[in-house]
Amino acid sequence: MSVRRAMTVPRVRRVAVVLGLVALVAVPHVGDAFQVTLVVRGLVWATLAASVWFLLRICDLPSLGHAAFFGIGAYTAGLAVTRWQVDNVFAALGLAIVVTAVLSLPIAVIAGRLRNMQFILVTLAFAEMTRSLATRWAELGGTDGLVGVIRPGAWPFGLDLSDATTYYYFALAVLLAGVALLVVVVRSPFGAVLRGIRDSEQRVAALGYNPLVYRVAAFVLSAVVAGSAGVVHTYLNRFANPTDVAPLVSARALLIVVLGGAAIAGPVTVAILLTIIEDALSSHTDRWLGVLGALYVVVALANGAWNPAAWRRALVRRRGGATPATHAADDAPPPPARRAATLERTT
Amino acid sequence: MTPAEAVFQLLIGLSFGLLLFLLASGFTLTFGLARFVNLAHGAVFLVAAYVATSVGGPGWRFVLGVGAAAATGLVLSVVVYALAASRWRVIGERTLVQVLLTFGALLVLADYARSHWDGLPRSLVAPSALDGSWAFAGSAFPVYRLFMMGAALVVAALLWWLQERTSFGALVRAGVDDREMLAALGVSTRRLFAAVFALSGVLAGLAAGLGAPVLGAAMGQEFDILVLALVIVVLGGPGSLAGAFAASLAVGVADAYGKAFLPSFAEFTMMGLVIVVLAWRPAGLFGTAET
Secondary structure, three states, X not given: OXXXXXHHHHHHHHHHHHHHHHHHHHHHHHOOHHHHHHHHHHHHHHHHHHHHHHHHHHHOOOOOOOHHHHHHHHXXXXXXXXXXXXXXXXXXXXXXXXXXXXXXXXXXXXXXXXXXXXXXXXXXXXHXXXXXXXXXXXXXXXXXXXXXXXXXXXXXXXXOOXXXXXXXXHHHHHHHHHHHHHHHHHHOHHHHHHHHHHHOHHHHHHOOOOHHHHHHHHHHHHHHHHHHHXXXXXXXXXXXXXXXXXXXXXXXXXXXXXXHOXXXXXXXXXXXXXXXXXXXXXXHOOOHHHHHHHHHHHHHHHHHOOOHHHHHHHHXXXXXXXXXXXXXXXXXXXXXXXXXXXXXXHO | OOHHHHHHHHHHHHHHHHHHHHHHHHHHHHHHHXXXXXXXXXHHHHHHHHHHHHHOOOOOHHHHHHHHHHHHHHHHHHHHHHHHHOOHHHHOOOHHHHHHHHHHXXXXXXXXXXXXXXXXXXXXXXXXXXXXXXXXXXXXXXXXXXXXXXXXXXXXXXXXXXXXXXHXXXXXXXXXXXXXXXXXXXXXXXXXXXXXXXXXXXXXXXXXXXHHHHXXXXXXXXXXXXXXXXXXXXXXXXXXXXXXXXHHHHHHHHHHXXXXXOHHHHHHHHHHHHHHHHHHOOOOOOOOOOO
């Protein structure tokens, strides 16, 4: 039985991923303009969540400051068309990636030396300082932000991004490219070292790798993906403003990742669903921020119950599957070796 | 900048720094002792500040306002702890869940303040005896800021006495060092945590009340204040009151100089401070290496 399970679970997962992709590709053909735009918003969140997922699940670094990189990408995209006369979306994307990489480097060097709570606090503090800079720096438009942003051309492809459907596929392409990049990195030798550092930093260091260098590189990579999400966000809204850098953005991205579980498909799905739910919520009450906060509190309090990994173990136990009995019984996080194995399966 | 201006801004920065110490000391204690990240601390400050401006008034009613703010801080902080304590076995161990819980609480409290006080900034007038200002270096230094410095110093001294000279303080210090050992000795750590959360709420409330004539109460403070507290805790080293004190003064002065001389880029002075200190000592000024 356990052998059959081992064969069926990856197949179920593969089928789910294919179905999800088909659903995403089909959205512009079944939804109206408003719904398509709403899902684009979800795709932006999914890209941002994927970048946070990478840091949290592969490096065990919980970032509460990715709004900074999202915002840097968003403002660079805005500046590219309003000030720098860049009329190519790929050039703007490339520019945003370079700017995000350069600006995230000093933060990465500082934060890469910290763990756990101090990492959370420092990333949040840097993001808040970035936001406050955005509101005060006149060049960036202050609290109004950058307005009058137009969607640039898409040379060498003959695409018209001002068309909602075309823009939807552009956003989807950025998401898939970001996710593909992260998955390739996770499965590469570089990713193996990162996972090694997460599970036992001392052993990897003893093998001659410098953990700080690897963490900084992972941080910058994650920041770059977050910056790309910011680019799509700006051209979607046709403006960039300080709310794009708000701590709410960072917290929401982290919440999505916590809810989404270990595999990267989790945060992507949760991001899109949460965006749709939030939209429904905000059209019913103007106190939706409070409702959202209450939702966070409830999720946190229910967290003992919200444990997909434990459910899976329980399911396997009930079916008489061959789970190592020693670890199946308790709720404690699985030991490093098992965590790495779980990840291997899920990504 | 002339030397006189520099001294003027130094005093402004020190008075703000002392106020920040009240705010950050509670945060650093709950963080160092219970390993708990209380992001709701900024929102506790916000609501307490609004309460101070509503209850407080001219003359002796100013004291009433500060007292009400401290009581508000106490209640809200204990409520946050009670929520966490209801599932402490999970929440106490998982930082991410704490972040979710307290960020949610922050949003709920901020939303309450927004709807109850219409999202408008409010302020509290200082008692008339303290309302004047002294001519100093070509500018007017508000007398109230001096009072604020004095009051914050008194509270800081009380806190030092509590921490270093009472058995409660001994328990807290022991818990910061090794809470498992403390629990093994038969001390109820839950009760100790509750007391420290209450203390941290009172301190945040006092900071909000005493700061009301200078900072007022306004939406957005929940994050502005939170970030200052975070920077101070990280710079000073979690759980260290001496570290929080030194870092508070440094942050207050950096903030004052930044705002006075680089108005658009005030945050760079703060970022610079964080980068320099953490590059030099990753565990913070008075922090011990992370276990």
